[in-house]
Amino acid sequence: MPEYSEDMVLSLSAQGDREAFGSLYERYVSRIYSYIYYRTGNQHDAEDLTARVFYRALHHINNYQQRGLPFSAWLYRIAHNLVANWHRDNSRRPEVSLDECIWLHHPGEHPEGMLLQTEENERLMIVLRKLPPDRQQLLILKFVEHLSNAEIGQIMGRTEGAVKSLYHRTLLTLRDDLEQPDVNIQ
């Protein structure tokens, strides 16, 4: 498919052009998968939920209206809702911690090399997993997806200033928690 602008591809997709939607999919699948992977912690559920995100987007593409909300933010919102449902449905199971995600996605690296980083990362991971879900989401969107505060605000339904404030408070919380002497490496 030739390179069209996103508006054109969206318009074609809304008219039922599957190839156009496939082009949108190719643009965003890695980002959506990465986001879901960090929220779920395993490849199987990340693939399942990623597929659901794009099926839902395909199903509702006619309802998507550009009201200043970029298509990517719309996808992230779908992903966020599905992940929230997934956590609700799996609430009896212990959540996979962020540190496990970070371990799992380096399968090619030598275990000894990873062990050298373990002790250093462990303290940070301990305080990270104590953060509320919205703050974890903010950090994932910022550091994994490299989104700006404005883009994160569109996804989280907050203003850019509110995101900036939340981010700063999150950093301060992390710093304060890291200063605590009882952050023990288990």
Next chain:
Amino acid sequence: MLNWLNMPWQKDAFENLENLESDLAAVFKPVEPSPEFVKDLHHRLVNFPVPVSPESSSKIPQYIALTIASLLSGMALIGFIVWVIQEILGRLQPHEEHTVSAPHTATT
């Protein structure tokens, strides 16, 4: 990386939030899906009809059925309670009629 974390007494290092940001950037890395998954899902999205997922189907009929069932259950319960009350009163009623009609038969 994260060497400053091993020295919690060095408050100056902790106050530098930029260090914390660089550590977070080093810890969080984008994760790529497997090429097989990407290719397979692309094929399914482009070539096959959109499946109706359970969560996307309307729940309105379920809510209506649930409401009707609740109303019927409530009416049945109320009817049962009324019937029980009537039964209790019915057992008392003949005794009263008997005591009232007894003088009438005596006069005839």
